[in-house]
Amino acid sequence: MSEPTNQRFGFIAIIGAPNAGKSTLVNQLVGSKISIVSHKVQTTRARIRGIMVEGNAQAVLVDTPGIFVPRRKLDEAMVENAWAGATEADAVLLLVDARRGNDEQAQSIVAHLKATKAKAMLALNKTDLVRPDALLPLAQELNEAFPFSETFMISAQTGSGIPKLKERLLGLMPEGPWHYPEDQTADLNLRFLAAEITREKIYERLHEELPYSSTVETETWEEREDGSVKISQAIFVARDGQKAIVLGKGGQMVKQIGQLARKEMEEAFGRRIHLFLFVKVRENWAEDPERLRMMGLTL
Ligand SMILES: Nc1nc2c(ncn2[C@@H]2O[C@H](COP(=O)(O)OP(=O)(O)OP(=O)(O)O)[C@@H](O)[C@H]2O)c(=O)[nH]1
Numbered sequence: 001m002s003e004p005t006n007q008r009f010g011f012i013a014i015i016g017a018p019n020a021g022k023s024t025l026v027n028q029l030v031g032s033k034i035s036i037v038s039h040k041v042q043t044t045r046a047r048i049r050g051i052m053v054e055g056n057a058q059a060v061l062v063d064t065p066g067i068f069v070p071r072r073k074l075d076e077a078m079v080e081n082a083w084a085g086a087t088e089a090d091a092v093l094l095l096v097d098a099r100r101g102n103d104e105q106a107q108s109i110v111a112h113l114k115a116t117k118a119k120a121m122l123a124l125n126k127t128d129l130v131r132p133d134a135l136l137p138l139a140q141e142l143n144e145a146f147p148f149s150e151t152f153m154i155s156a157q158t159g160s161g162i163p164k165l166k167e168r169l170l171g172l173m174p175e176g177p178w179h180y181p182e183d184q185t186a187d188l189n190l191r192f193l194a195a196e197i198t199r200e201k202i203y204e205r206l207h208e209e210l211p212y213s214s215t216v217e218t219e220t221w222e223e224r225e226d227g228s229v230k231i232s233q234a235i236f237v238a239r240d241g242q243k244a245i246v247l248g249k250g251g252q253m254v255k256q257i258g259q260l261a262r263k264e265m266e267e268a269f270g271r272r273i274h275l276f277l278f279v280k281v282r283e284n285w286a287e288d289p290e291r292l293r294m295m296g297l298t299l
């Protein structure tokens with residue numbers, strides 16, 4: 001490996017409404033799955049940092065929670081965290097779902113962006129879902145509301161438009177030494193990643209308010225002599241009724257969630273996993289500073 005000269009390094013924040021495709025884009029840019037994705041809104045809760053490298057540039061991609069009108073302490077912390085990610089970055093990319101267009105959510109984010117006096121680029125995402133002739137008017141409308149330095153048309157899912165976006169983003173990184181080894185793709189601790197994997201399975205298997213009313217924490221992580229890991233996690237829910245749903249009939253649901261999560265953890269960590277899930281009722285977990293801190297959020 002030859003040492004790259006004139007290294008560049010910086011942070012790129014990806015902001016946008018819930019479900020705009022921010023996590024899908026981060027995974028696409030990094031080239032591996034580091035952030036969980038679902039068709040439900042408000043999937044990402046804390047800032048997740050992916051790392052992308054090309055040529056002499058290394059960039060940390062900050063995948064932020066979607067920005068929306070907060071109700072609970074958890075929601076407030078998520079939105080605040082998303083904006084904090086934007087203000088600390090060397091480049092800000094606003095992702096707009098082209099199918100939703102310049103709706104109320106997009107407008108309120110753009111208004112806030114204007115107030116922060118940040119410099120930002122715009123990407124219209126999900127172009128695979130809309131008629132091409134709808135894109136230019138939408139780009140114009142958004143550029144009238146905010147002077148974006150550049151506008152991209154992309155599909156985070158198919159990869160269309162991604163190489164050019166990647167090149168332009170990396171070009172904005174200031175000169176400076178890399179902060180991570182060349183082959184590292186994420187800056188996450190494994191306990192957090194393991195909890196996110198279980199949370200993703202909850203988003204896949206359970207519906208309505210349950211995903212939003214639950215959270216997962218890794219409570220213990222024990223390395224065993226045979227190379228395997230024993231992980232126990234708590235799934236916090238707000239009510240007894242929700243606990244019953246997560247457990248399922250005869251414990252079938254939590255068993256299924258555990259099997260799916262364990263399989264993915266074994267792939268992600270490359271070792272055998274023994275996973276134990278415990279469902280706990282904590283009425284106000286979404287208001288509890290300790291729970292938010294465990295998620296990497298602070299108010
Ligand atoms: N067709 C299509 N679907 C996409 C595209 N990008 C993302 N999606 C889908 O949109 C949904 C939301 O994607 P996420 O990446 O989880 O969105 P997000 O912006 O991170 O959402 P939050 O974390 O909730 O704020 C998922 O079902 C994705 O598969 C795209 O370019 N085309």
Ligand SMILES: [Mg+2]
Nearest residue numbers: 022023043044
């Ligand atoms: Mg997300």
